[in-house]
Amino acid sequence: MSKTKSPIELYTKEYYAACTLGGIVACGPTHSSVTPLDLIKCRLQVDPTLYRSNTSGIIQILKKEGLGKLFTGVGATCIGYSLQGAGKYGGYELFKRLYSTHLVKDEATAYKYRTSIYLLSSATAEFFADIMLCPFEAIKVKQQTTMPPWCNNVIEGWKKMYAKEGLNGFYKGITPLWCRQIPYTMCKFTSFERIVEAIYARLPTKKSEMSALQQISVSFVGGYMAGILCAIVSHPADVMVSKINNERKVNESMNVALKRIYSRIGFVGLWNGLPVRILMIGTLTSFQWLIYDSFKAYVGLPTSG
Known part of the structure; x- marks a missing residue:
């Protein structure tokens, strides 16, 4: 990593703006790219007998519905998770700084309790990020779990949901969404931080002496390992989000x-x-994590971990 001074000073408005933009770039395109898998997953959560496997699900959709239908819900996914990424990554950096400087007396204490700070910061950031995500998640799930799809695009879905249920329709799944996303994000950021820390501790070269590409490679490996843990921790709530958005009755608590x-x-x-x-x-x-840290390195900021 270059030791030249960063063009963006750490912990300034510009720094948090860059992290927020990095979150948008990292989350919107990645979630959109796996829409076919998300479509099959959501449909299986509602009806586990629908497809025998991922491959059979893709083949069946291609044969019966066409290639375009594999990306059912991609518009709501892109918008929703771009907003969520902004709040999640930018918010995490902000709250991590706030908690590490206001809840503890010095850097040594902050380091000692770093795991607690990671957990608290990620939980707070995700709480607010989900408020932005929830309306688009509701549209996406409704669109993906009805056949033929309940709506053809985000605008149509927004109009139909508002006309039928008002603003409450967009947030009827907020509680299970929080139950899914907050543990997921706490696991995602905390396990990533500690896994990457463990990887660097075992490498023969210090992080400060590694190139940006080497550091980003560590982020990629740590991200995948953290992702497996995230999926397991948050899956039951993910199932309930799909079912609540698809099956909850009007005025039902x-x-x-x-x-x-x-x-x-x-x-x-x-x-x-x-x-x-x-x-x-x-x-x-x-x-x-690969995209986020690549973006941070591109604008001259240190990589995560």
């Missing part, structure tokens, strides 16, 4: 809907589509 759905699918049903999600989330997480 969240608790009643959760109990009704759980009584039908049981504990085993909460794990429908897990192999697909491990593949999807592992790939997503690794490429998100």
Whole structure:
């Protein structure tokens, strides 16, 4: 990594703006690229008998619905996860700095309690990021789990949902979304930080002496390992998000809907589509860290970890 002074000073408005932009670049395109896997995963969560495997699901959709239908929900995915990426990555950097300087007395104490700071910072950032994501997640899930699709694009979906349920329709899945995304992001950032830390500790060369490409490679490996853990931790809530957005009745309380759905699918049903999600989330997480750290290196900021 070059030792020249960064053109962006750390912990300034420009720094957080760059991290926020990096989050958009990292999350929007990556989530959009795996829309076919997400489509199959969501449909299997609603009906586990629909496809025998990922491959059979893709083939079946191609034969019956055409190539374009493999990317059902891509518009809502791109918008929603771009907004979420902005809040998640930019917010994480902001809250990590705030908590490490205001909750502890010095750098040594911050380092000692770094895992707690990672967990708290990522949870706070994701809480706010999900508020931006939720309306588009609701449209995406509804579009992906109805056949033929409930709407053809984001604008049509937004109009139909608002006309039928008002603003409440966009946020009826916010609680299970928080239950899915907050543990996921806490696991994603914290495990990434500690895995990357462990990798650097075992390498013969110090991070400060490594090239940007070498550091980004470490981020990619750490990201994939963190992604596998994330997928497992958050999967039950992911199943419930899909079912709540697809099956929750108008004016039905969240608790009643959760109990009704759980009584039908049981504990085993909460794990429908897990192999697909491990593949999807592992790939997503690794490429998100790859893109995010590549962007940071490009603008002259240090890589993560």
